[in-house]
Amino acid sequence: MRPENLDAQPTILVVDDLPENLAMMAALLQDRYRVKVATSGGDAVRIASAAPPGLILLDVMMPGIDGYEVCRRLKSDPVTMDVPVIFLTSRTGEHDETRGFQVGAVDYIMKPISPLVMHARIATHLTLKNARDFLRDKSAYLEQEVQRRTREISMIQDVTIMAMASLAETRDNETGNHLRRTQHYVRRLAQSLRHHPRFSGILDDATIDLLFKSAPLHDIGKVGIPDRILLKPGKLTPEEFEVMKTHTTLGRDAIAHAEAQCGAPNSFLRFAREIAHYHQEKWDGSGYPEGLAGDAIPVSARLMAIADVYDALISRRVYKPPFPHAQAVRMIEQGSGSHFDPDMVDAFLAIADAFQSISLRYADTDADYAREAALLATNGYAAASAG
Template identity: 90%
Template sequence: MRSDNSDAQPTILVVDDLPENIAMMAALLQDRYRVKVATSGSAAVRIATAAPPSLILLDVMMPDMDGYEACRQLKANPATMDVPVIFLTSRTGEHDETRGFQVGAVDYIMKPLSPLVMHARIATHLTLKSARDFLQDKSAYLEQEVQRRLREISVIQDVTIMAMASLAETRDNETGNHLRRTQHYVRRLAQALRHHPRFCDELNDETIELLFKSAPLHDIGKVGIPDRILLKPGKLTAEEFEVMKTHTTLGRDAIAHAEAQCGTPNSFLRYAREIAHYHQEKWNGSGYPDGLSGDAIPVSARLMAVADVYDALISRRVYKPAFPHEQAVRMIGEGRGSHFDPDMVDAFLAIAPEFLAISQRYADTDADHAREVALLAANGYPAATPQA
């Protein structure tokens, strides 16, 4: 807590059990400072706690609580710990002075007092305190500014990612809820793995939050796929599938271009770039676009692969029914060591009920399904009855 420096004159609390000493000190100080007085150590602690003064002049020898104990209590209290304490005493032993500094005093003035020395010491410590308060205030202000800027940057990141993801959503037959579900799946799976020896070096709080933000961009490259292929409800031909596979590199290139425009090739979009590029890779090397296998596939993309496949399985589409959660879990388990990282599958199986809860929280509605049907119809594809 800041001391009472709001008035033009600093406030000095004088503490002494002898009335004549109090009167003398008040006479010496009143022309320069606002003066408060206390006639005991306990009263000094109470008064200073209620309204911290600018500085305390504290006698050592008092009957109920000596100055050392009063100073110790003042320094232990967050409300008064920063108020400078100067001992005024007739005790001249080196041990007494040492003890005074040990309990937190900033200075030690011997009685009988020299008014000139006392005023010089008071002025010095008030100046030091003023400088310290200024630096603390400046530090607090800068910390607030840093936090404000970080919040602004975070909002900009969120808006940038969701704007890009929404662009892809307008052309895809998957819903916005798919984006929300997959980002929550990714975050929860990453959290389940953060203490695993294989992943603990990478999956810290900051990384997991960036993965959560980046997940909605996994299919951003689909904006570059022709509608006749992207929206085709039936099975793609071999040639069409080769075109569809390019959405991974198109997504990577789009994000890399955005990073280059910002001049930050290792920006917050790094994980989005990895996910877009590699989320179709498979643990055994049979995926695309580069045929990576095992740990060569980025952790971010391996997390996304589990999340994306699970959501594809449990989601209803005009060309397929929604598989039950239990069947989807079984199918993910069957992909352990072939499609998916084995340790990630083990973590998924342990928290599968939480995936189900996420899917229910962000479930597609009949309106979402109707939008999908309308999007297909608008592009010349009649509605079809899903086959089990």
């Protein structure tokens, strides 16, 4: 129910079964208010439901539906529940007044009526109603505005992350649907761990959503790796591998620079920065770039490590065939406690079928593989490898 126009005369619905009482009330009210009348409880409910008035003056003793029942019905209807009801009655017992308040009335005026008292009370309750309506509408507006801004911020986050991830895709011949698959792997694995004692304080819904958005940036640093190394189809030399390893710090620095530009060092990109920097670390400390071990590796990077390795194992490349899902699962399991967080591996094993479903849903096409081969050939590496 929307509040009435505050600049217009409020509408008062007067309910009484005696015509002379209605005429008297109309005469007392018509200079200040628009007046509607009803001669029965049933008519009062119908009129109020069709066009909620600003306030209702309600007689208690009426044939058929008495005033108490009328008030109860009005208060149980969402359309009229906020309309203030003032009882007008000659019943003076304390229990009568108590009952009136119990069924939802805001006031109780005894007959014979004092016009000054009645006008004062009507004005008071209309003012209170207008204030409640204003606050309710203001609250609803603010809630809608918060929802709108939240959607807007989420869209900006999505666009920012995917724009940066697309930049990485233009350089890396191995991406295909890899970015999409890995972000779904990360979300599914995080969801399976959200109630785990080690992770329940970290992996709430908002964090999992940001992890999902951030995962595509795990290899953003590869844009800084020379083509002769990034696109090489064969095994890298030790020197080349040292250069390749720098993609982790390049990715971290690029994301940190973006955060600095917007003045938010702990922005929604913080998980992307962690993932880009640390997803090549290993549980036993043998990874890079810093040789972190165990819980020193951010949770986001540990999740990404499993997702990234699994997808690399099952994916076909120009220089290698894909491993079957079952073999990839066994290899992840064998890496528990050395490459990967053991608890995360246990969670992965429990939902390995979900990983396979994701891989099939976002499987690379023959066209993807053809583009990979063409890119390699364009750079002259396929022929060199074949030789």
